[in-house]
Amino acid sequence: MSMSTSSWFLEGRGLKVGYGGRPVLEGFDVRLGYDEVLCLIGHNGAGKSTLLKALFGLVAPSSGEVWLEGKPIQNLNSRFMNANGIAMVPEGRGIFPGLSVAEIMRLGFWAAGIKPADQQARLEWVFEILPMVKRFYNQRAGTLSGGQQQMVSLGRALLSQPRCLLLDEPSIGLAPKLFQDLMGPIKALQQERKMSILIVEQNVKEALKISDRVIVMKSGALIKEGDPAEFSDNTALMELY
Numbered sequence: 604m605s606m607s608t609s610s611w612f613l614e615g616r617g618l619k620v621g622y623g624g625r626p627v628l629e630g631f632d633v634r635l636g637y638d639e640v641l642c643l644i645g646h647n648g649a650g651k652s653t654l655l656k657a658l659f660g661l662v663a664p665s666s667g668e669v670w671l672e673g674k675p676i677q678n679l680n681s682r683f684m685n686a687n688g689i690a691m692v693p694e695g696r697g698i699f700p701g702l703s704v705a706e707i708m709r710l711g712f713w714a715a716g717i718k719p720a721d722q723q724a725r726l727e728w729v730f731e732i733l734p735m736v737k738r739f740y741n742q743r744a745g746t747l748s749g750g751q752q753q754m755v756s757l758g759r760a761l762l763s764q765p766r767c768l769l770l771d772e773p774s775i776g777l778a779p780k781l782f783q784d785l786m787g788p789i790k791a792l793q794q795e796r797k798m799s800i801l802i803v804e805q806n807v808k809e810a811l812k813i814s815d816r817v818i819v820m821k822s823g824a825l826i827k828e829g830d831p832a833e834f835s836d837n838t839a840l841m842e843l844y
């Protein structure tokens with residue numbers, strides 16, 4: 604077998620994805636580099652969440668492939684992705700309000716297949732990055748603020764020490780200051796560990812601060828790609844919408 608020469612960590616190639624026979628994405632291509640923060644923006648309903656779910660194996664494309672480090676994935680599912688260092692933080696946080704943070708983390712250990720012997724160290728590692736999580740570890744998630752819940756969701760995703768994070772609108776329901784508090788540690792971690800991040804955001808201004816490249820989606824198609832600087836003034840952004 605030859606070594607992988609791909610410079611892309613994760614790729615969607617010719618993805619066709621839809622619900623009930625109605626396509627949302629058709630022949631969609633996307634590439635996420637090693638050590639890259641890619642920001643995906645676009646209208647409500649453009650297909651951003653659908654793309655993230657397809658890349659993570661939560662919805663099956665009817666055609667096209669997802670490639671990881673230069674190789675097509677044969678049996679794409681979220682467990683495979685997790686096992687290969689990819690973690691997703693879904694829109695709406697995806698945590699159960701009735702469970703305590705401790706219980707949510709236990710589910711996270713299970714989902715990421717982390718051995719009991721390694722769990723405490725992982726938890727301590729997550730606490731170092733997101734100290735807030737330690738403070739409300741025994742509280743029920745439903746009693747936490749939106750920002751705290753978002754931190755729990757992120758902490759859960761970090762348990763596997765992923766090489767790649769797929770973040771679906773982490774700013775939803777957060778004040779700008781809270782969003783910065785959340786993204787600061789993530790950016791620091793990204794730089795330290797050379798993670799790849801694909802972030803879907805409506806809060807473009809904040810997301811651009813941590814991004815290396817931007818892609819814009821409209822009605823299931825990629826309509827623009829560029830450097831964050833090109834998107835920093837409002838007129839340029841308005842033209843896209």
Ligand SMILES: Nc1ncnc2c1ncn2[C@@H]1O[C@H](COP(=O)(O)OP(=O)(O)OP(=O)(O)O)[C@@H](O)[C@H]1O
Pocket residue numbers: 622623627645646647648649650651652653654694
């Ligand atoms: N589970 C589903 N069943 C049927 N249709 C769906 C489902 N999920 C999404 N859709 C439809 O697919 C299209 C794309 O939705 P998607 O959530 O991917 O867009 P989005 O860009 O993430 O939007 P938003 O910013 O509102 O989250 C929309 O028309 C939506 O109604």
